Amino acid sequence: MTRRIFPDNDAWSSEASRASNEVTVAFADILAILEEDGPVDLKDFHYIISSAAGTFVSGLSISRRLGDPDTPPDPIIHAYPRLHTSTPANRWDCEDSPTGKCQYDDIEDPAWDNCIHCDWPYDRK
Numbered sequence: 570m571t572r573r574i575f576p577d578n579d580a581w582s583s584e585a586s587r588a589s590n591e592v593t594v595a596f597a598d599i600l601a602i603l604e605e606d607g608p609v610d611l612k613d614f615h616y617i618i619s620s621a622a623g624t625f626v627s628g629l630s631i632s633r634r635l636g637d638p639d640t641p642p643d644p645i646i647h648a649y650p651r652l653h654t655s656t657p658a659n660r661w662d663c664e665d666s667p668t669g670k671c672q673y674d675d676i677e678d679p680a681w682d683n684c685i686h687c688d689w690p691y692d693r694k
């Protein structure tokens with residue numbers, strides 16, 4: 570049984586409003602990164618955020634419907650390439666990784682002791 574964020578049907582609860590604010594701030598942060606080299610076409614930006622929201626929710630809906638209804642989002646999403654390529658996760662070349670760089674699972678391995686593809690640690694002397 571899932572918990573409703575809108576328990577009174579269409580009425581916005583405080584939790585719903587605050588969650589919406591979180592998403593809005595995330596959009597602003599992403600837009601700021603994209604616009605470091607100048608303004609971007611907002612139709613393109615809208616397409617990105619709409620596509621990402623739809624893909625995320627539909628994928629999780631399928632996982633929960635076919636498996637455990639408490640299934641969290643796949644932790645590998647934390648290892649997907651991000652806008653800033655200078656993040657530490659992109660430091661090491663990795664022949665086993667689909668991105669060509671070592672990736673770490675921030676949830677299961679917060680110390681980055683093992684690349685999820687080759688098992689090498691982030692810290693290499």
Ligand SMILES: [Zn+2]
Pocket residue numbers: 662663664665666670671672684685686687688689
């Ligand atoms: Zn690796």
